[in-house]
Amino acid sequence: MRIPSGKTDQNIYFEAVDSTDLITKKTGLTSFTVYRSRNGGTMTAYTTPTIIELSSANAPGLYALLVDEDTTIASTSDAEEYA
Known part of the structure; x- marks a missing residue:
């Protein structure tokens, strides 16, 4: 993702599913551990990830992670990859 x-107002959307059957959507989740890597750097844990469930009724299991940490890239770069 570029x-x-x-910029700290972009989201990564993801679907949470049951770890047993990998199909059943998980709703109501509130605690997450999130790791990020910018430009191939070391995987680093988010300090305070902001994640919301979009709608447990209309889109069960669909969440959005706000990408609001470590988004300032090197002054010599036009863009960097973020994972």
Whole structure:
């Protein structure tokens, strides 16, 4: 994913499913551990990940992670990858 330097209002959307059958959607989740890597760097844990469930009724299991940490890229780069 490419995010402009310093932009902190972009989301990564993901679907949470049951770890046993990998099909059943998981709703009501509130605690997450999230890791990030910018430009191939070391995987680093988010300090305070902001994640919301979009709608347990209309889109069960669909969540959005706010990409709001470590988005300022090197001054010599036009863009960097973020995972």
